[in-house]
Amino acid sequence: MGTASSLCEAGAITGVGETKYLRGTDRTALSFQLEASLNAIRDAGLKPSDIDGLIPYGHGAVAEDFVTNFGIKDLRFSATTPMGGASSVAAIQCALAVIQAGICKHVLISLGRTGYSGGRIGTRVQQMPQFKVIGEFEMPLGAIAPAQLYAPMARRHMEMYGTTSRQLAEIAVTTRYHASLQKNATMKNPITIEDHQSSRMISDPLRLLDCSLESDGGAAVVISAPDRARDMAKRPILVMGVAEGHPDSPSAITQRPDLTTLGLAKAAPKAFAMAGVERGDIDVAEVYDCFTYIVMCQLEDLGFCKKGEGGAFVENGALGLNGRLPVNTHGGLLSQAHMAGMNHIVELARQLRGEADAQVPNAEIGLVTGYGDMGDGALAIMRRA
């Protein structure tokens, strides 16, 4: 499959874990992160002390927290991949690299947050060092939150390609329906396109139902070396291709040459080539969905359709379980919970194991994307072993 320099099948997801997702808690983010991690480690049939590599989500628990709570005696690697919502998928690339290098056997990627009960996600941008420039030049003008910073990308797409709000609504409606099928989702009441169209405007063209949730909880996965993965508790899910991509003008969308192209457009050709599969081979796609528009744009950047055709691509339930490309089968950040995309990785592994709540029949190959920090992207393509 892969060449010597490739990470193709250099690692496999062997365990996945989540906490109950909530909107309201008095628990700490660390306790959610540890609980989700423990669930993932047990799912893999491991003990916490077996973990020898850690890539926690930034702005949360640090390696020391895991060493202390898990009693890890010989931690061999720790790092963060600071790409906002692309961090967790980018962490898969990092995990495969350190596994292939022989440094680690079992790497834990994890996240815990109190996005609803703690600091508001919508205003957190101000505290992030990579957005210092926006803090100085855009926030004082009133461009403060992601919804406002991303809306001009969506507006530009609409003006250039005729994309409509009703097409974005298709994404919200399908995603909510998938959430309604989940045991662990926070927004389960189905919605219609009309519900979307009558939801209040946040920053035109983005309405409330174009925006993701603020959530409390945690999620985690264990990535293991292939020689270990074969003998573990669950069917391993092999990572076939993985890459990250950084857009031009990564921290100031205003200055980006093409507002409608994300970092994912640079990652996608690399990950598909590494995996040796085509778009038509993908049975299920978990696509980072902080906003409906970002899903549509990524489907273009992934190569499922041409730039500008994303609106037509998502119409008529195309992203549903029986559609042309089932997307966000767990309900995503829009309706399950905002776990910064860790829940997307968990869901892809469950789909490929055949144990998802809303199962795509015979899903053998799938992909998961991350998107964050104003345009960073990451992509992992996986198959069941």
Place this chain on the structure above:
Amino acid sequence: MSYDKLVPSPSPETQPYWDGLNEGRLRLQCCGECGKVRHYPRPMCDACWSMKIDWVDASGLGTVHSWTITHYAFHPGFKGDLPYILVTVDLPEGVRMNAQARGIQESALRVGLPVKVVFDRVKDDLTLPVFEAA
């Protein structure tokens, strides 16, 4: 009433931009070697990697590249402005800038709409750029 919106914290590298606004000038940073204009201000030219810095006065004219109309106050200081238009503007100098638009009907917004910058002294030491129809 005291000014209750977010304010910039300029660095030595960015101070000339803000000083320019206070003087009623839109100043853009450019490379002291190759002349490439860049925004936002930063230490190095991405074309020739020179760290020599110059400033040019922009024409103040531009055309709308994209926009958003904000209906929710993500910071309490902006509540009184709602709804407000934020435009992303192509400047003929080759960079873009972002600012609120004033006196432009929502229905008149379109890609390519000509605009010009005006200067809004919001407090003693702070002037913000605003776009009006050209």
